Amino acid sequence: xxxxxxxxxxxxxxxxxxxxxxxxxxxxxxxxxxxxxxxxxxxxxxxxxxxxxxxxxxxxxxxxxxxxxxxxxxxxxxxxxxxxxxxxxxxxxxxxxxxxxxxxxxxxxxxxxxxxxxxxxxxxxxxxxxxxxxxxxxxxxxxxxxxxxxxxxxxxxxxxxxxxxxxxxxxxxxxxxxxxxxxxxxxxxxxxxxxxxxxxx
Amino acid sequence: xxxxxxxxxxxxxxxxxxxxxxxxxxxxxxxxxxxxxxxxxxxxxxxxxxxxxxxxxxxxxxxxxxxxxxxxxxxxxxxxxxxxxxxxxxxxxxxxxxxxxxxxxxxxxxxxxxxxxxxxxxxxxxxxxxxxxxxxxxxxxxxxxxxxxxxxxxxxxxxxxxxxxxxxxxxxxxxxxxxxxxxxxxxxxxxxxxxxxxxxxxxxxxxxxxxxxxxxxxxxxxxxxxxxxxxxxxxxxxxxxxxxxxxxxxxxxxxxxxxxxxxxxxxxxxxxxxxxxxxxxxxxx
Numbered sequence: 462x463x464x465x466x467x468x469x470x471x472x473x474x475x476x477x478x479x480x481x482x483x484x485x486x487x488x489x490x491x492x493x494x495x496x497x498x499x500x501x502x503x504x505x506x507x508x509x510x511x512x513x514x515x516x517x518x519x520x521x522x523x524x525x526x527x528x529x530x531x532x533x534x535x536x537x538x539x540x541x542x543x544x545x546x547x548x549x550x551x552x553x554x555x556x557x558x559x560x561x562x563x564x565x566x567x568x569x570x571x572x573x574x575x576x577x578x579x580x581x582x583x584x585x586x587x588x589x590x591x592x593x594x595x596x597x598x599x600x601x602x603x604x605x606x607x608x609x610x611x612x613x614x615x616x617x618x619x620x621x622x623x624x625x626x627x628x629x630x631x632x633x634x635x636x637x638x639x640x641x642x643x644x645x646x647x648x649x650x651x652x653x654x655x656x657x658x659x660x661x662x
Numbered sequence: 663x664x665x666x667x668x669x670x671x672x673x674x675x676x677x678x679x680x681x682x683x684x685x686x687x688x689x690x691x692x693x694x695x696x697x698x699x700x701x702x703x704x705x706x707x708x709x710x711x712x713x714x715x716x717x718x719x720x721x722x723x724x725x726x727x728x729x730x731x732x733x734x735x736x737x738x739x740x741x742x743x744x745x746x747x748x749x750x751x752x753x754x755x756x757x758x759x760x761x762x763x764x765x766x767x768x769x770x771x772x773x774x775x776x777x778x779x780x781x782x783x784x785x786x787x788x789x790x791x792x793x794x795x796x797x798x799x800x801x802x803x804x805x806x807x808x809x810x811x812x813x814x815x816x817x818x819x820x821x822x823x824x825x826x827x828x829x830x831x832x833x834x835x836x837x838x839x840x841x842x843x844x845x846x847x848x849x850x851x852x853x854x855x856x857x858x859x860x861x862x863x864x865x866x867x868x869x870x871x872x873x874x875x876x877x878x879x880x881x882x883x884x885x886x887x888x889x890x891x892x893x894x895x896x897x898x899x900x901x902x903x904x905x906x907x908x909x910x911x912x913x914x915x916x917x918x919x920x921x922x923x924x925x926x927x928x929x930x931x932x933x934x935x936x937x938x939x940x941x942x943x944x945x946x947x
Contacts, residue, residue: 465844466842467921467924468841468925469841469926470894473891473892500688501892501916503889503890503891503916504891506844506891508687508891508894510894579890579916580688580689580916582690582890582914582915583690583799584800585689585690649689649790
């Protein structure tokens with residue numbers, strides 16, 4: 462774990478093991494150091510935005526380096542079940558590329574228990590970890606200009622649900638009618654970092 | 663009855679902006695808000711609004727508005743000609759508008775973004791706590807178009823009793839102070855010194871997301887993909903071309919390219935006024 466400077470108002474904690482991101486995030490949320498304004502988890506990093514009038518990089522680094530990064534948050538209460546129609550336009554391509562039948566792809570995707578690691582790309586777009594390594598495939602060589610809201614997709618080590626219609630290059634294997642993002646709802650996102658997710662057909 | 667503003671001509675590109683949605687990056691929502699926050703705050707103060715009220719951010723000018731009810735407005739940011747009816751006004755002043763009069767902004771002579779505040783604020787519905795249009799995250803009201811009407815809120819503060827807020831002219835070649843970024847070590851040792859000694863030119867690709875710059879290539883010392891990581895306004899992200907992109911108000915919440923340096927928050931308003939074709943200098947702070 463390294464704490465890197467990111468301007469005068471932020472620090473970036475860089476991890477070798479991605480599982481440590483949620484652990485440090487939980488620790489800092491439960492017991493925030495003075496002056497911390499915002500925590501933004503990502504794939505291998507945690508950004509800490511702070512008020513430079515109340516703390517500084519070295520003091521934060523000192524605090525962070527003494528914390529446990531073991532994720533101890535209970536997850537059972539936060540499990541979200543996402544119903545899926547596995548009829549995505551890339552399902553056959555995914556099956557061919559991974560050397561199995563479409564039915565086997567669906568079974569492998571449904572069997573996983575996923576954890577939301579971080580959001581990005583678009584409001585409410587959650588990168589879910591826990592995808593079966595047999596389904597780790599690159600993004601499409603040419604992204605689509607429009608992916609419908611609710612598309613269930615995979616790319617690399619992640620699976621995701623597109624919260625809104627947007628361009629996108631992930632492999633689309635299905636769709637859900639569950640609104641994972643709604644600005645009228647509080648909170649607007651269903652798949653906050655740390656949430657456990659299961660997909661079911 | 664709620665007062666309204668009628669949009670006669672939207673100009674080049676005009677959006678409703680306030681101070682944005684801080685603190686929501688973890689759910690994929692960026693801060694957004696005015697690109698030049700100091701100009702938004704000043705325009706609001708001049709008309710007796712709280713600093714964070716929603717106003718209009720107009721790229722390069724060309725905006726024409728009609729006010730059916732009496733109003734007080736102020737224009738700040740990039741300097742442009744300002745007329746109300748047949749009267750001409752300067753920037754940085756409260757301007758009285760009579761019922762039925764039109765406010766017309768000419769094209770900005772320097773800088774990029776003008777701000778038009780109206781006493782009471784632009785009272786469009788808030789989305790996630792802000793009225794700002796996030797062009798990348800697709801939140802907030804749509805960009806202005808001819809025929810649209812905008813509601814004006816209730817005035818809440820007394821008039822400030824100020825006739826003019828003088829401001830230093832925008833520099834021809836802005837100098838933006840930077841500190842090394844989290845991935846400075848991903849670049850060859852002299853990349854950072856190249857960034858802070860050479861001149862960069864803003865390309866035509868300038869919007870609320872960022873300023874794509876053209877200048878000496880910033881070479882990577884190591885290959886490999888960077889997994890997505892959070893970005894901040896002012897980040898100088900360097901894609902494989904080696905030409906940096908300076909992130910502004912609507913930057914992606916997570917970016918996939920290494921950040922070599924970060925422009926100081928105090929210089930971001932200046933960065934938001936950089937025009938396509940303009941030279942920019944970076945200096946280590």
